[in-house]
Amino acid sequence: DRPAPFDNPGEVEIALVRYLSTGDFFQAYLSGVERQAEALGINLRVLDSRQDAALQADMVDQAIALGVDGIVIQHGLTESMKDAAQRALDAGIPVVAFDVNVENEKIPQIEQSDRDLARLALEQAIADNGEAWTAGYVYVPGIAPLDRRNETWEEFKAKYPGIDEVAMFGTLDNPIANSVANQARSVLSANPNITVMFAPYDEFAKGVKIAVDEAGMSGQVSIYSADISTADIAAMREPGSAWKATAATNPAVVGEVSVRALAMLMADEDPGAQVIVPPTLITQAQLNDESITNMEELAAKLPAFAHADVAAPDWMPLPSAPAQN
Amino acid sequence: MEGPAIRIRDLRKAFGPNQVLRGIDLDLPSGAVTVLMGANGAGKSTLVKVLCGVHSADAGTVTLDGRPFAPASPAQALRAGVVTVHQNINDGVVPDLDVASNLLLDQIADGSVGVASGRALRQRARGVAEAVGLRLDLGRPVAGLPLADRQLVAIARAMAHKPRLLILDEPTSSLSAAEADRLFALIDRLRAQGVALLYISHRMSDIRRIADRIVSMRDGVVSGLFEEKPLDTAGAVRAMLGRDLSDAAISIPAAGRVILSMAGIVLRQDALPFDLTACANEVVAITGLVGSGKSALAAALFGQSAPLAGTMTLDGSPYAPASPIEAVARGVFLSPRDRRANALVADFDIARNLSLPFLRRHSWGSFIRWRSEAAMANRMVGEMGVICRSPRDGILTLSGGNQQKVAVGRWMSEASRLLVLDEPFQGVDIQARRDIGAKVRATAKDRATVVLVAELDEAMEIADRILVMAEHSLAGEHRNQNLDLSAVMRQVTEAQQGAAA
Amino acid sequence: MSVRDLAIRYGFILLMLGLVAFFGLAASGFLTLPSAIFILQSVAITGILALGVTCTLVVGGFDLSIGAVATSALMLSAYVMVVWEMSALAAVVLCLLMGAAVGMINGFLIVKMKVPDLLATLGMMFVLLGVQRIPTEGNSIATGMALPDGTNATGVFSPAFLALGRLRLWNVLPLSVVFLLVIAVLVWGFLELTRHGRLMYAIGSNAQAAALAGTNVERYKVAAYVISGVLASVGGILLAARLGRGDVASGNNLLLDSVAAALIGYAVLGASKPNAFGTAIGALFVGILLQGLTMLNAPYYTQDFVKGAVLVVALVFTFALTGQQIRRA
Amino acid sequence: MSVRDLAIRYGFILLMLGLVAFFGLAASGFLTLPSAIFILQSVAITGILALGVTCTLVVGGFDLSIGAVATSALMLSAYVMVVWEMSALAAVVLCLLMGAAVGMINGFLIVKMKVPDLLATLGMMFVLLGVQRIPTEGNSIATGMALPDGTNATGVFSPAFLALGRLRLWNVLPLSVVFLLVIAVLVWGFLELTRHGRLMYAIGSNAQAAALAGTNVERYKVAAYVISGVLASVGGILLAARLGRGDVASGNNLLLDSVAAALIGYAVLGASKPNAFGTAIGALFVGILLQGLTMLNAPYYTQDFVKGAVLVVALVFTFALTGQQIRRA
Numbered sequence A: 001d002r003p004a005p006f007d008n009p010g011e012v013e014i015a016l017v018r019y020l021s022t023g024d025f026f027q028a029y030l031s032g033v034e035r036q037a038e039a040l041g042i043n044l045r046v047l048d049s050r051q052d053a054a055l056q057a058d059m060v061d062q063a064i065a066l067g068v069d070g071i072v073i074q075h076g077l078t079e080s081m082k083d084a085a086q087r088a089l090d091a092g093i094p095v096v097a098f099d100v101n102v103e104n105e106k107i108p109q110i111e112q113s114d115r116d117l118a119r120l121a122l123e124q125a126i127a128d129n130g131e132a133w134t135a136g137y138v139y140v141p142g143i144a145p146l147d148r149r150n151e152t153w154e155e156f157k158a159k160y161p162g163i164d165e166v167a168m169f170g171t172l173d174n175p176i177a178n179s180v181a182n183q184a185r186s187v188l189s190a191n192p193n194i195t196v197m198f199a200p201y202d203e204f205a206k207g208v209k210i211a212v213d214e215a216g217m218s219g220q221v222s223i224y225s226a227d228i229s230t231a232d233i234a235a236m237r238e239p240g241s242a243w244k245a246t247a248a249t250n251p252a253v254v255g256e257v258s259v260r261a262l263a264m265l266m267a268d269e270d271p272g273a274q275v276i277v278p279p280t281l282i283t284q285a286q287l288n289d290e291s292i293t294n295m296e297e298l299a300a301k302l303p304a305f306a307h308a309d310v311a312a313p314d315w316m317p318l319p320s321a322p323a324q325n
Numbered sequence B: 001m002e003g004p005a006i007r008i009r010d011l012r013k014a015f016g017p018n019q020v021l022r023g024i025d026l027d028l029p030s031g032a033v034t035v036l037m038g039a040n041g042a043g044k045s046t047l048v049k050v051l052c053g054v055h056s057a058d059a060g061t062v063t064l065d066g067r068p069f070a071p072a073s074p075a076q077a078l079r080a081g082v083v084t085v086h087q088n089i090n091d092g093v094v095p096d097l098d099v100a101s102n103l104l105l106d107q108i109a110d111g112s113v114g115v116a117s118g119r120a121l122r123q124r125a126r127g128v129a130e131a132v133g134l135r136l137d138l139g140r141p142v143a144g145l146p147l148a149d150r151q152l153v154a155i156a157r158a159m160a161h162k163p164r165l166l167i168l169d170e171p172t173s174s175l176s177a178a179e180a181d182r183l184f185a186l187i188d189r190l191r192a193q194g195v196a197l198l199y200i201s202h203r204m205s206d207i208r209r210i211a212d213r214i215v216s217m218r219d220g221v222v223s224g225l226f227e228e229k230p231l232d233t234a235g236a237v238r239a240m241l242g243r244d245l246s247d248a249a250i251s252i253p254a255a256g257r258v259i260l261s262m263a264g265i266v267l268r269q270d271a272l273p274f275d276l277t278a279c280a281n282e283v284v285a286i287t288g289l290v291g292s293g294k295s296a297l298a299a300a301l302f303g304q305s306a307p308l309a310g311t312m313t314l315d316g317s318p319y320a321p322a323s324p325i326e327a328v329a330r331g332v333f334l335s336p337r338d339r340r341a342n343a344l345v346a347d348f349d350i351a352r353n354l355s356l357p358f359l360r361r362h363s364w365g366s367f368i369r370w371r372s373e374a375a376m377a378n379r380m381v382g383e384m385g386v387i388c389r390s391p392r393d394g395i396l397t398l399s400g401g402n403q404q405k406v407a408v409g410r411w412m413s414e415a416s417r418l419l420v421l422d423e424p425f426q427g428v429d430i431q432a433r434r435d436i437g438a439k440v441r442a443t444a445k446d447r448a449t450v451v452l453v454a455e456l457d458e459a460m461e462i463a464d465r466i467l468v469m470a471e472h473s474l475a476g477e478h479r480n481q482n483l484d485l486s487a488v489m490r491q492v493t494e495a496q497q498g499a500a501a
Numbered sequence C, D: 001m002s003v004r005d006l007a008i009r010y011g012f013i014l015l016m017l018g019l020v021a022f023f024g025l026a027a028s029g030f031l032t033l034p035s036a037i038f039i040l041q042s043v044a045i046t047g048i049l050a051l052g053v054t055c056t057l058v059v060g061g062f063d064l065s066i067g068a069v070a071t072s073a074l075m076l077s078a079y080v081m082v083v084w085e086m087s088a089l090a091a092v093v094l095c096l097l098m099g100a101a102v103g104m105i106n107g108f109l110i111v112k113m114k115v116p117d118l119l120a121t122l123g124m125m126f127v128l129l130g131v132q133r134i135p136t137e138g139n140s141i142a143t144g145m146a147l148p149d150g151t152n153a154t155g156v157f158s159p160a161f162l163a164l165g166r167l168r169l170w171n172v173l174p175l176s177v178v179f180l181l182v183i184a185v186l187v188w189g190f191l192e193l194t195r196h197g198r199l200m201y202a203i204g205s206n207a208q209a210a211a212l213a214g215t216n217v218e219r220y221k222v223a224a225y226v227i228s229g230v231l232a233s234v235g236g237i238l239l240a241a242r243l244g245r246g247d248v249a250s251g252n253n254l255l256l257d258s259v260a261a262a263l264i265g266y267a268v269l270g271a272s273k274p275n276a277f278g279t280a281i282g283a284l285f286v287g288i289l290l291q292g293l294t295m296l297n298a299p300y301y302t303q304d305f306v307k308g309a310v311l312v313v314a315l316v317f318t319f320a321l322t323g324q325q326i327r328r329a
């Protein structure tokens, strides 16, 4: 009843070619990919370049040489992946790309829409704090998703002139939360009038929260961020937590969607040029009201977070349990 | 009558296939100085290292005062009262620590001295230093001290131990006469206290001064024991060499034209200026106490540090090298003292050590011509009499004397205008010393040769002319024929007494 | 003392005071007690790691694994409390044991197996980076996380443990700063005032001579790596207490920053050798620099630049003046 | 030769062959030409950097700045072509000059200013990490990027430049692999066959003795750092050519991986000292290991673990057997 080649899934192999892998988000994404592949009954080969863009391009070639039937490209650089992706297409292998634009209309883009993430969080900040506030902003340029979130922040600042950004800081020195906490402490002592911190990456937000707590300013400062994990839920729900809201997609769901979109291509169906997994706004109040303690409960209580109804034709088997962490 | 303090029976030790000690039988009685003689590589230091717990013997027994003695570590040997001053002076001191800590290092190690109070530490260290007449700023690091002071630090530490057996492996190799005399007085005192002493030296003057008995060693076995007074030193040398010592009589040839001339040279502030000439076909020895400025002279000749005043000419043209590179380019070669620190490349084999200064000669463009290098190495190993299995042996597998031959031989592989040898006989056995001396003299025809030695004996074995250095200036000049020894000794020590007064 | 000697001894301290004065003028709020305390807090973890590095530098070694030991302790303490649901005490003890064990293995490899120190500790670093992620399959550890058996972890970071990173004595002085100060004094006292410390310096300067004087060189070398491992795990524990979760991190920046602090220490008071006081000052120096620059809103990349430039200038100053080639770091 | 000598000389090579055999059996497609080429290509850049590190190790130094030099070259070449719109040749030449200049400065600091090598190159590393981000305020460089003056960059990576990283000779052999092989042979020949290399080894073993034998020690030391800087910039150029973009985040692991390769080189053929052949084998070894594990679907953290464990085991094997303490890396 399933279209070829999924009528004989044991013979099918797909490859996931990764650029980033360290951290909860990427681990959860991988688990989603694995679960969907398992649901389809196909084999999965994971090629992990560990943030080496050149190696990632080689890995696409390697996947071609190994004769896989489909490729998911997860993150990477446009310039290094464009040609590699084209070579895969030339070899007759369908490709989807998550969070990297390979500038190829034959390759569907899976997106978690960073602009929407930032927009949801900032709209909540406006709703909570009005249109005029003194802000601190955490940003490290040169990281694609952060750059996209930054565009939205720039738009908001233009739209609401009452937003006064007095400090921009950020670092990727690891542990990131610890390094950002050190910076945020300095920023708070230089600018004790800050009332909103926009930290559109959960590691940043975690660091800012530590600094706000240590400075004894949790009553005064509100933190808005993007992304979520079980640890973040705990931090947001701490009594008196300054972390007010975050906007997130479920990375596991994104992983599932990536495989489903690829499967549709392989079955000669069209998932569309862009497959967007819509983000969800998660507020502190929501978490407290529903007494949510982890990703599993979050998925259960917020169905929009648990499952994205995209790239899901009738024949597509879905993973048995709902997506969790 | 008690037995000997130390009784060694059939002691054996091999390094890999190399049988170094092949069954040593030796008694070391209390209250006597046993001098151990042996050619380079005979195994003397190896025997010492077995006794002091660095190496463990492969077979054989050692008893100390009747009890079996087989130390597993230097700490155990020290605790049993076996105290050693090692041949390699830099094995005796820790350069980054101050003198006080160095003087008390083994007591710090065994916990009998604490370091929390710097003052108390210095107090104790002062006592140790005074026992050997060592006058040094106890707070300064050893790193800046000259070799002689380092050696005295190591000796002072050993003396402070109230040893049962004191082993001194070439302890005077960089001491001058005055310090050596003080050491001998200390040895006399320990002997009177009933300590057993084992003394290793290549210097006949030392041996004559302090030996109660002489043991000769050859190829890892004891080859002679001499106890009857007067001690038969000639017999002992014969036993250690297995043949007679070759003659060192000097016949002074006619000097050629002047190669080096120095005029008005001032080596350091408040030293007197002096002049010096050296001619072709002439070997000039410069002797003097340690610290009298011989190495400073070498440094000036080799472009390491320019003299404060004065001019030098080489082959008639002005000579003022700014670096050893320039000196070598002008044909001035220096074989420096302290081979481990200044000459040998530990990671290199014999051939590579030999070719180091003249690699360009053994290259084609930039590329090394292996065959040319190997030919030179074979030639020099033969000419210098280096005892080794092949020129491809690592340099550190050689005994000290043979290492010295390589360090000197390096500079004899090419023709030079002026050859300066600073303490070329350090640690070299008496036969090898004669061999090197003969080799230097035989090749001296077309160059000037300047040899810097602290030992007058050594100067007399090699030189046509002997200059005396004192207070960084020249204090006397002698033709090496019917030498008036007392006049030389007076010049050597006069300046020092003047300074002391 | 000549001007030159004074410059050698006090040049670095003067540079630091100059920096403080500059930031005090340029950034309001820099010269306040909270700011000072905070600087100490921000350097507490690197400082503690750097003191461990100092001990290995003293014996002539080098420990590249400290960053990985710290992040391993971070993961381990979280795992012990969150997954095994054990107490804060158990977490601390296990972490310290882990640090000591890693130090022992490092020491064993270096002393007994004769593996060069950089190599042994580099290998150990990779091993630890892998090992610490295997139990959670690369996920960070927090209450409620899904476990491989399908259940959820229910343990929590105990308040006593979190207090290690968060408690403030008299509502002012963070406990982590107290740890830094106490450990700095202890390491300083150990290296400068005890015979063990003196012997460790002797080993670093001339291991052969130290051995011949009856020092158990091997034992002291292993001890240095154990100290380094234990201090790195203390750093990891404080990190866990501050973060309140087991973050996946490589610890590379911890390594670099603490090595920088220990090496800057060479230049303090003209020591020209590894020393605890210098290391502490070195850590403080980096902390002051970063705090001041952040307060002036300097972007992060200028901070790297200024950190490097000041480091180079300060060191050229010191080493060119002392004119001596120190032994290899 | 005894079994032990054989083990010392060939143990590591055997281990590597064993690994190849194991992966060949366990992972289909491992023992194929594309896979072999792929391994070479994956280690090309680290290998080139590691050869530079080897040169500094040979003179008894150490260069921590190579990773930063490589990423600086990456950024510089992108800036030259995209913002200044200059040619591929200009980009390559400027990058090589930059690498040489950094090497000169490192050498100057170490030789003339007497700053310890680790310290000087660590400072340089931080400086470069900052400097390379200042012109673009931390952004990556790509065609169309916004410039500070409000316009957009219109330059492109020239095809000739991209070919450096992407062209394959006879459609098989990537140019970067050719670079690796040629550079490896050149560095090997330089160190082993020329008198300059010989003198550099002499300096590393006993600089004082080399100086007294009439060697210009300072010039050779500076030369070693210049070689290291230039090779690091070659690595950066190849990286830029492969990426086609000035990406600030790339090159994080270059330093550690190339140091690891150079240090593993000590164990190859029982050299117990830095050597070009060993370094190349060391890089290859890491490449084979990672490729094999990837083909076996091992998660990234097990790769770190296995890399570390095999490294430690291999080295214990070699160094414990040779039984000698080698000079400090």
Ligand SMILES: Nc1ncnc2c1ncn2[C@@H]1O[C@H](COP(=O)(O)OP(=O)(O)OP(=O)(O)O)[C@@H](O)[C@H]1O
Pocket (backbone or CB within 6 Å): B015, B018, B020, B038, B039, B040, B041, B042, B043, B044, B045, B046, B047, B087, B396, B397, B398, B399, B400, B401, B402, B427, B429
């Ligand atoms: N650690 C070692 N490993 C291998 N061979 C060694 C070692 N130590 C000494 N030997 C060898 O043992 C032999 C004896 O050396 P030893 O140092 O005991 O000689 P020595 O009698 O003290 O000579 P010298 O008068 O030159 O000091 C030499 O052939 C030397 O090469």
Ligand SMILES: Nc1ncnc2c1ncn2[C@@H]1O[C@H](COP(=O)(O)OP(=O)(O)OP(=O)(O)O)[C@@H](O)[C@H]1O
Pocket (backbone or CB within 6 Å): B143, B144, B145, B146, B288, B289, B290, B291, B292, B293, B294, B295, B296, B297, B299, B304, B305, B452, B454
């Ligand atoms: N610690 C040292 N570091 C560098 N050079 C030194 C050191 N000690 C001595 N020298 C060099 O040796 C030269 C002479 O030193 P010194 O006067 O102590 O020896 P000397 O009188 O020649 O001794 P000897 O008579 O034993 O040869 C100095 O000019 C200096 O170049």
Ligand SMILES: [Mg+2]
Pocket (backbone or CB within 6 Å): B044, B045, B046, B087, B400
């Ligand atoms: Mg000897």
Ligand SMILES: [Mg+2]
Pocket (backbone or CB within 6 Å): B293, B294, B295, B296, B337, B422, B452
């Ligand atoms: Mg001298």
